[in-house]
Amino acid sequence: MDNRNNNTRKAIVKIMTVNRTAEQVFDFFKDVKKSMEAGGAARSVTMGSDGWWSFDHIAGGRAKIKHTYLDRKAGVMDHVFVGAGIEWHAYVRIVPNQDGATMTWLFMRPDGLSDEEFEKQLLGFDKEILLWQDALENHQTS
Numbered sequence: 001m002d003n004r005n006n007n008t009r010k011a012i013v014k015i016m017t018v019n020r021t022a023e024q025v026f027d028f029f030k031d032v033k034k035s036m037e038a039g040g041a042a043r044s045v046t047m048g049s050d051g052w053w054s055f056d057h058i059a060g061g062r063a064k065i066k067h068t069y070l071d072r073k074a075g076v077m078d079h080v081f082v083g084a085g086i087e088w089h090a091y092v093r094i095v096p097n098q099d100g101a102t103m104t105w106l107f108m109r110p111d112g113l114s115d116e117e118f119e120k121q122l123l124g125f126d127k128e129i130l131l132w133q134d135a136l137e138n139h140q141t142s
Helices: 022-030 032-038 115-123 125-139
Strands: 011-018 042-047 053-057 061-071 076-083 086-097 100-108
Touching (some): 011 115, 011 125, 022 076, 022 086, 022 100, 022 125, 032 042, 032 053, 032 061, 032 125, 115 125
Antiparallel strands (some): 011 100, 042 053, 053 061, 061 076, 076 086
C-alpha cells in the first residue's frame, strides 16, 4: 500500500450523448439562459454586467455561473458555479460521436463538502442532463 499523502479530491464525471452535432451542442450551452432554464433547475436567469449569469437554483438558492474557458473548435466549455456558499468548477468537453456528440462534465469535490455530500449534490444533475438531452433532440430547431 502506498503511504504517501493523498492531496487529490474525489472527482465525478457526468456524461450526455445526443443526436446533435458537437457544434449544435456547444451553441446550445453557450446560450446560458436557454440551457440553464431547459435543465429545469434554474429560473429567472439574467446576465450581469460583471460577466456572471445570476438565477434562482432549486438546490443552491440564489446562484451564479460564469464561463471560465470557451473554445468552440476544441469543444471546451469550462465554467464556475456558485450556489449555497459553495464554488463548483466544472471542466466540460464536447466531442463528436458519429452523427451526434458526447458531452462530459468533470466535477471535483469543492471545499465545504464531504465526499458523501458531494455525491448527493450531483444526483440532481442527472435529471438536468435528461432535460437537456430532450431539449436538444426534440425541441431545438437548428
